[in-house]
Amino acid sequence: MKIERDEKFATMLYKKIEAHMVDGSRQPDGKFHVSELLNPRLAYFSRKYGKKLTKTDIGFFIPGIAFHEFIQKVLGKEMAEVKLSLPPDIEGTADMVGLYFSEIKTSRKWTIPADPEPHYVEQFGKYLAIANRKEGHIIVIYFTANRTWNGTKASTLEIVTWKVTTTSKDRNYIKIGLVSTRNLLNAVVNDKEKFNSLPLCWDWMCGQEFKGEVRLCQFYEKCQPEGRYPESILFAKEAKIKPKKMVEFFKKEKCASKNPRIPTIV
Numbered sequence: 001m002k003i004e005r006d007e008k009f010a011t012m013l014y015k016k017i018e019a020h021m022v023d024g025s026r027q028p029d030g031k032f033h034v035s036e037l038l039n040p041r042l043a044y045f046s047r048k049y050g051k052k053l054t055k056t057d058i059g060f061f062i063p064g065i066a067f068h069e070f071i072q073k074v075l076g077k078e079m080a081e082v083k084l085s086l087p088p089d090i091e092g093t094a095d096m097v098g099l100y101f102s103e104i105k106t107s108r109k110w111t112i113p114a115d116p117e118p119h120y121v122e123q124f125g126k127y128l129a130i131a132n133r134k135e136g137h138i139i140v141i142y143f144t145a146n147r148t149w150n151g152t153k154a155s156t157l158e159i160v161t162w163k164v165t166t167t168s169k170d171r172n173y174i175k176i177g178l179v180s181t182r183n184l185l186n187a188v189v190n191d192k193e194k195f196n197s198l199p200l201c202w203d204w205m206c207g208q209e210f211k212g213e214v215r216l217c218q219f220y221e222k223c224q225p226e227g228r229y230p231e232s233i234l235f236a237k238e239a240k241i242k243p244k245k246m247v248e249f250f251k252k253e254k255c256a257s258k259n260p261r262i263p264t265i266v
């Protein structure tokens with residue numbers, strides 16, 4: 001028996017998966033999707049120049065798609081997701097676990113944090129607001145939990161859930177924010193505003209450094225994000241800034257809550 005690593009075959013497999021993902025990707029439909037409104041600056045560049053699917057994206061998407069499709073297989077598609085819409089043209093799709101309104105995420109983190117990632121909470125808060133649901137669950141599947149750096153111990157799969165509860169005030173502020181972001185993105189797309197009036201995306205989306213390898217947002221040079229450009233600033237720890245601009249933006253929109261994007265976690 002002869003065993004050898006076959007990179008050619010692996011590349012062929014990647015290309016097939018990539019073609020499948022490109023085929024299934026959302027086509028322009030005149031709507032504003034919640035995923036775009038979470039990071040409207042990225043949405044602007046993606047709309048203007050088209051977003052290329054990278055090998056890293058494929059690696060990130062596969063576990064998420066696989067777990068979602070598994071849940072759909074277990075429950076039936078109609079019990080695993082629900083379409084949401086906020087007039088005039090904001091749309092999204094939230095997860096359901098039977099009757100439980102949820103958001104299912106997959107994470108490669110080795111250690112389980114005490115709280116869910118803020119961007120999970122932000123996204124789920126928007127879904128709760130649009131659906132006008134008081135509460136729901138963030139479900140995170142940590143599929144490499146307890147992994148060790150030297151690889152001496154096998155990792156385990158852990159399913160962790162957090163219950164998120166919102167007040168009607170939270171939901172109203174979030175809805176105001178969604179509509180304001182939609183209006184601003186629309187104005188920028190139609191050249192009525194400059195792209196840098198859009199809030200910055202989450203800082204880790206601009207670029208990440210892992211084991212000496214740097215992965216930048218494909219629009220990094222075009223965007224030159226304030227406070228995160230050039231790379232020497234982006235990767236200087238003390239320069240890591242949270243999307244303050246986003247909070248300022250919401251303040252401008254007269255949201256009374258100190259942090260209207262984050263509902264109460266109980």
Ligand code: SF4
Pocket residue numbers: 039041042045200201205206207217218219220223224225
């Ligand atoms: S560089 Fe950063 S802020 Fe600009 S589009 Fe990319 S992720 Fe968003």
